[in-house]
Structures are given as C-alpha cells and as structure tokens.
Amino acid sequence: MKKHGKLLLALLLILGISVFAGGCGKDGNSSDGQDGDGTDGDTTVTGEAVMGGDIIVGITQDFDSLDPHKAHAAGTQEVMFNIFEGVVKPDKDGNLVPAVASDVAISEDGMTYTFTLREGVKFHNGALVTAEDVVYSLKRSAGLLETVDPEVIVTSALSCISDITASKDASGKEIVTVSLSTVNTELLGYLTSAIIPKDYENQANAPVGTGPFKFVSYTPLASLVMEKNPDYYGTAPYLDKVTFKISADTNTAFLELLAGNIDIFPYLTSEQASQLSGNYNIENGTANLVQALFLNNAEKPFDDIRVRQAMCYAVNRPEILDMVADGKGTLIGSNMFAGFAKYFNADVVDMYPYNVAKAKELLADAGYPDGFEMSITVPSNYQFHVDTAQVIVEQLKQVGITAKIELVEWPTWLEETYRGRKYQTTIVGLDANLAPSDVLKRYRSTASSNFLSYVNEEFDEIFALAIAETDDAAKVKYYKQLQEILAKDAASVYIQDPASYVAVSKKLSGYTFYPLYVQDMSKVYYVK
Amino acid sequence: MRYYIKKVISLIMVLFLIMLLTFIAFQVIPGDSALSRLGVDAEPEAVEALRESLGLNKSLPERFFSFLSGAVRGDFGNSYQYGKPVGELLSARLSVTVWLAVLSIFMIIAVSVPLGLVCSRKEGGVADRIITMVTQTLMAVPAFFLGIVITLIFGLVLEWFAPGAYIAPGEDFGGFLRYMIFPAVAIAVPKIAMTVKFLKTSVLRELKLDYVRTARSKGNSERAVLWRHVLKNALIPVITFMGMVIADVLAGSIVVEKVFNLPGIGRLLITAISNRDYPVVEAGVVYIGSVVLIVNFIVDLLYQKVDPRVRIK
Secondary structure (H helix, E strand, O other), rough: OHHHHHHHHHHHHHOOOOOHHHHHHHHHHHHOOOOOOOOOOOEEEOOOOOOEEEEEEEEEEEEEOOEEEEEEHHHHHHHHHHOOOOEEEEOOOOOOOOOOOOEEEEOOOOOEEEEOOOOOEEOOOOOOHHHHHHHHHHHHHHOOOOOOOOOOOOOOOHEEEEEEEEEEEOOOEEEEEEEOOOOOOHHHHOOOOOOOOOOOOOOOOOOOOOOOOOEEEEEOOOOEEEEOOOOOOOOOOOOOOOEEEOOHHHHHHHHHOOOOOOOEEEEHHHHHHHOOEEEEEEEEEEOOOEEEEEOOOOOOOOOHHHHHHHHHOOOHHHHHHHHHHHOOEEEOOOOOOOOOOOOOHHHHHHOOOOHHHHHHHHHHOOOOOOOEEEEEEEEOOOHHHHHHHHHHHHHHOOOEEEEEEEEEOHHHHHHHHOOOOOEEEEEEEEOOOOOOOHHHHOOOOOOOOOOOOOOOOOHHHHHHHHHHHOOOHHHHHHHHHHHHHHOOOOEEEEEEOEEEEEEEEEEEOOOOOOOOOOOOOOOEEEEO | OOHHHHHHHHHEEEEEEHHHHHHHHHOOOOOOOOHHHHHHOOEEEEHHHHHHHHOOOOOOHHHHHHHHHHHHOOOOOEOOOOEEEHHHHHHHHHHHHHHHHHHHHHHHHHHHHHHHHHHHHHOOOOOHHHHHHHHHHHHHHHHHHHHHHHHHHHHHHHHOOOOOOOOOOOOOHHHHHHHHHHHHHHHHHHHHHHHHHHHHHHHHHHHOOOOOHHHHHOOHHHHHHHHHHHHHHHHHHHHHHHHHHHHHOOOHHHHHHOOOOOHHHHHHHHHHHHHOOOOHHHHHHHHHHHHHHHHHHHHHHHHHHHHOOOOOO
C-alpha cells in the first residue's frame, strides 16, 4: 500500500499539481534520516570497492556541442569533465591540481606561466600528448589561432594572454610557456579548458581527450556512452562503462528512477528526494550557483539605492528556502556561492534581515510610500526560479510593491534580458569557473556581461587590485571586500546557493561533490 | 491527368507558403541563434562573428532564397546545434515516429472497426451502451495523461516494461517494438474512441437507407448486409477522419514522446525551436507539411475507390 501511495504522489507531481509547503511539504524531511547523507564535498564511502561494472546516469538536457571549446552549457561540461582535462584540473575541494601538466610555475610578477608537461600522457586515440597539442589547444580556446573558428567560445579572461610557446628544458622535458600582456594571477582557473589533439577535425562528432573515460558514442536526444580509458596516467576509474542517458525532463527521469533503470540521477527536486527511497541513497550538496533577484540598476526605480535596499529587506529569504526547497540551501548575501568557502564572505549574509517596517520606511524615503509596480522576468525552463518568483511576489505585496512574473523562453532571456538589458528584475542562477574573479567580473562597470548595469568605481579599482595580487591572504581580503561593496550597494537581492540532491543507487558508492558543476564518474564504484 | 498536375502544383504552392511563414515567424520572435549557441560568457564581437559565419547578417530575401534553393535540392544545411546535416538528424528520428505511427494506426483500425460494427448492430443494446460509455470517457482523456497512467500501471505496478528505457531499433528490434507498443496504445486509445463513434453514426445513418431494405428483402443475412453493403458506404467519413489521424500521428506527438522518452520528431523540433536552430525547424515544418498534404491526397484517391460516384476531374 505504501508503495502505491508513493506512486500516486509521483503521479500527482507529474500532473503539475504543485505540492506546496504547508501540510504536504512537511513529510519531505524523511530524507534526512536516510543513510548516506553526505555533506558538501564529502565522499560517502561504505563497503569494499569492486573494479568494473556499467552504470547509467540520468541527465535532462542534450549536449550543445561535443567539441569542448564550443560547449558552454553547464549540462555539457559536467559530463565532458570525464573525457577532457586541461593542463590543470579541479579537485573536490576546489583546488587546481596538475593534470596534463605535471608542474606549474608562475613568475613572481604574475606575467608568465610555465607548464612542464607530464610524460607519457596519451590521447584516447593512442597518440602521445606533445607540447604542440597543448599550445594548439590553449591558443584555440583563447582565440589566438591564425584561423579563428567562430563557434569556439573564447572566455574574455583569456584575452590577457599575449603568446603561448612550446620548448624543451635541459632534461628534455616539454615545456609550454604562457605569456601575458596584463597581469592576472588567477589565470590557472581558466586553464582547465580541454587539451585536444592538434588539427583533429572531428572533435564535434568523435571527441578525443585525455580524461579517465573515453568517448564511445552519442545519439542526439538519447544518450552518450563512454568507457574506461585503460591508458589513463592517474588513478584509473573503477567503472568500465558509463552511459549518460538523456531523459525528456526530470519527471520522466523520476519514473525511470522508480523503475530502477538509472543508477545515478543528479537533478532531483526536493519533493522527489522526499518520495524516493528503497534502492537509492540521496546525496546532498550545493549547486554552486548564485541565485538572486537581479535588479537592473540603470532602470527606474532600481537606480535608487534606497529602493534596492528596501527590496532586500522585503524579501524573506529563509521563507523562500522553506517554500521551494524544504528549507535546504545556503543563504548568501552577495555574489559568491557558499561552496567557494575560501572567498565566501559570511559577514554580509545577514546584512538585510527580513524587516517590512524598514523596507516601507526606505520606500517612503525614496518617494514611493505606496510602493510601485514592477515585473520579474524568469526563464520558463527553470521551474526552480519560477517557484522562487512566485514566493517573492507574495512577499513584496507586504510592502506595497505589486510584482508580476513574466515568463520568457531561454533564447529570449539571453537576447532581451541579458544582452539587451531590457528588464526590471530577473531571477536566474549564475555559475562560474574556478577563479574568484570569474564569479565577480560582471560587476565591473565596463564588462559586456554586466547585465545589471551596476556601476561603482571603488569596485572596479579593487577588482583590478585583486586580480593582480600575488599574495593569497591579500587576495582573499580584496574579494571579501568586493562582496561587501555589492551587498552595501544592494546591487541585487541575493538569495541562496541552492541545495542539490543526487539519487545514487545503493549498489554504488563514491559519488563526489565538487564546488563546480561536474559529475565525476571516475570515483564511483560498485560495492561488494 | 489534369487533376494530378493541379494537385502537384497546389502541393508545391502550399509547401512554399509554409516555408515562408515559418521563416517569417522566426524573424518576428525574439532570440538569436548565434547568442543561443555561444551562451552568456561570449563577448558581443564573438557573437557578431558567428552571426556572420552562419550567414545571419545577410538580407532577409537573400537568406530565404538561399534556404529555398537548398530545400529544392533536398539539402537543408547543417544543424546549428548538432553540426550534422539536417537530413541525417531528421531521418534518424523518423524511424521512431514512423514505427509509432504504424503501430498505433494498426491498433486503431484493428480495434475500432469491429467495435463500431458491434455497437451499430443493435443500437441501444447492452454492448452498445457499454462501449458508448467507455468511448465517451476515453475520448475525453488526453494522450499524455493516458501515457502516465499506462506507465504507472504497466511499467511500475505490473512491470511489463521499463519506463523510459527506450531501446533503439538498431540495438534490439524486438525490444524496440515491445517498448513501442505502450506509447502506441497511449496514442491509439483516444483515437479509437473517436473512430468507433464516427463509424457507429455513419453505419446507423446508412442502415436507414432504402438500399439496405432492398438488400434485406433479397434474403441477405443481417451480417452480410452490414459487411458487404453498409460498411463500404459507411467508411467514407471514417476515411476522412483516419486521414487526419494518420497525418497527426506522423507529425510526431511531442507529449507522448516526452512521457515515454522517445527520441522522435516532436522532441527534436521542440529542442530545435528552443535553441533557435532554424535549419532543423524549417526542415521539420516542411516534413510535417508534406505529410499532411500527401495523406490528404491519398484520402482523395481512396474516396473514389470506395465510392465510384466520386469522380475526380
């Protein structure tokens, strides 16, 4: 009977009947008591590891490109993390560790990066990785090749690179030197971009990299298959074969989970997590996103700091967490996700506690004693943000602000809201590379990605200092200061770093959370 | 002969209009292919360069005619997202959609014709009343809901199939067909209900006509009257309806494809639209348009086969 009750719940969910907090939401806490509840960054290790085996991982979006330099979707990068590596790669604690390069040296002035290549690293096609391949790959992703492929996505942070050269040191080891035109001590965070064979033309159909798994096949809208790379220089993966199976949406994937067809599913909603039991453990981590109600600082009335601060006071963030995520998630107070612990400024989280009276007062000061009307633009493909918007609309009513939600398609959001900056407020989640500057760079007044049109000279100055700073402690201090400036200016209403729920079959162990959006399958194994 | 020439010309005209309208629609709605392709981190110059290389900066008529000249040669270009020829992408999805259509149409015909006849044999009888009640209910059930119910009952409770575990025809054809039965049922059931109702009304109308009395008075059994005389005449409205059903099923059912995780035409089109992948969208629309036109053409031909009074001039 109990099983059928769950099935019925699943059915209701699929029908789109939102089982909102209140009464029903309360049973959701059952997942707390389940074993295998890992915390952020933890690996659940139970039982003895078995070598070999195949698994199926459920994902919900198709790939935007298999060519690592042409893909930007987080959903693509998290999968391709298993196939490609850069000269360095992130580990589970957010450190950058040597990968294709065995050693990295940064000159004291921060203008030259020297990489010593690891010996004997092989591409999946069997060829040895040479310095020429590395130079080619880095030049390609920095847009420095003679013929530029317009589909290659060049991160603006790499524009400080002036030249990349190959050479050999005294002992015959291959060396790649990256020279910069302006100082940047965080370039390493961007040099995780994939190393691929020089002049290999078929990357988009049959990708070749150096990672622990190698590509086998891809069927659009169906699946991507990879198998163990037997020549991998590092710790060999346990599993023989991993199939990433593309489901139409989380509801279809959830049905597959109920039927036991998939072994790992990384995008459970909190409701689904509370309904699932039996054959799965629910692993808990952070999504490493900055979810905020972003305000257009150039648009009336949000060009007035008092209005922005009033918005911050009027939004009850703990209540949002309760309503949309069963209370899970980490509150933030500025544009930095909690998972990036080293740089996260915890002091600003509670700068604007929920306070209706104060919000009304600030609004009256700014000349809006009766509130105003505004719109919240939300990309319709992100249900989580849509839910958040609905809660915010209700909360803003308390201070007299009438908000209306405008759902737009993702391409429309990109063109009109993000690029065109034609919006009042919007809710999205921003992710970033493993460099603190990448998280904060869009707030520079001249940045093309500054869709908030935020302008603060002090911020620009400190940002420039932070990126050039070679002393680690000083750098951390600068970044914390930047977050404080954003919070004081109430640049946006920063809400949370959402919780992430992953269903992992009880037969498996070793699923690892990263402070980045990746699904590392090389650490997953079957338990004896 | 003149009829066929006229038909072919109108077919081409309609296809041309469909392509033009799709093309214009995509100019009107917001969203930029190059921006969707490159995402939030790309610099405006990079987006501009990609627009240039995709030919998106050319004038509208120029772009439409270059697309049209490709389409005439059967070349719809490469998908922006998948980088593969559109024809290849479409034909790979097509096998799923076509098999789904074949299975569901087979079910519709095999089930609804006998049921419709049983109903009309004794109007108001027990069988008729039960079937009418059931079909009335099923007619009101949307295919996606039926899909979920089927998944729940046959997939999760009875475990006759594994929900979402679509098997490609290339891997295991038997497994593929077995899996496809369930989405086919989800598509077929509401259509069966409608076909039964159509057939019943049509047969009952025919039964009141004079030729039926004549056939009976000549000593034909009730069964012979029904099968040999009435059915043929009663089929005409049903054929029209079946034509619509076939075109509908071949165009791909997005909802059923989603519920059953099928990589069919419908999902490909939706993905392409949300990525602003114009070549795929255009080709998909041309495909659907052609299916509808061709099926209608065949229906016209069938009319005159069934009813010699219909003469095509």
